[in-house]
Amino acid sequence: xxILKVARMGHPVLRAKAKPIPPKEIGSAPVQQLIDDMFETxxxxxxxxxxxxxxxxxxxxxxxxxxNIPIPxxxxxxxxxxxxxxxxxxxxxxxxxAEEGWEGCLSIPxxxxxxxxxLEVQVKAYDRNGRRIELVxxxxxxxxxxxxxxxxDGILFFDRMASYESLTFMDEYxxxxxxxxxxxxxxxxxxxxxxxxxxxAEKAKTGR
Ligand code: NI
Numbered sequence: 601x602x603i604l605k606v607a608r609m610g611h612p613v614l615r616a617k618a619k620p621i622p623p624k625e626i627g628s629a630p631v632q633q634l635i636d637d638m639f640e641t642x643x644x645x646x647x648x649x650x651x652x653x654x655x656x657x658x659x660x661x662x663x664x665x666x667x668n669i670p671i672p673x674x675x676x677x678x679x680x681x682x683x684x685x686x687x688x689x690x691x692x693x694x695x696x697x698a699e700e701g702w703e704g705c706l707s708i709p710x711x712x713x714x715x716x717x718x719l720e721v722q723v724k725a726y727d728r729n730g731r732r733i734e735l736v737x738x739x740x741x742x743x744x745x746x747x748x749x750x751x752x753d754g755i756l757f758f759d760r761m762a763s764y765e766s767l768t769f770m771d772e773y774x775x776x777x778x779x780x781x782x783x784x785x786x787x788x789x790x791x792x793x794x795x796x797x798x799x800x801a802e803k804a805k806t807g808r
Contacts, residue, residue, distance in 0.1 A: 651751030662748035675741035693718035
């Protein structure tokens, strides 16, 4: 296992369309090693998601999640996103409801912004064992999955913002947007992440 160097905004790898991994190669040692290293890197930087292009590998795979728990058919618990690996994901919004939520990105350190995203998505992908999986994701999990899938297409969260008015450095985010944040420990902008406290702040704001 190794902690990998994270590409920052401006590196061309973040703007390239990543290549699919042939299903037969998912179980290969290099791909399995990459997945393990991506998990280690994501956890090192307190992210909730990390896509291969962010570690300079232009391949369609990302890791996400915060807990080592079984993956349910519907991911809908904002506090307990299971660790998942999605290879060659296809993401389809369910319904037309979109909502703004705070996002950050390990490739755009120390900045957050409000990004509108569909609230619920259907996901088809391969898992790390090369098996087809299908799941439905809601709320934070849906947001993370969309943010990471965007990375595979060279899209950054800035591109999805309806307005740049909400762009906020982390210090100011903590000061003005997450003031009730007693347990905010996350100094680096985690990828695609609302921390639990930010999720609470959003819930308070939206009444969700
Ligand atoms: Ni990101």
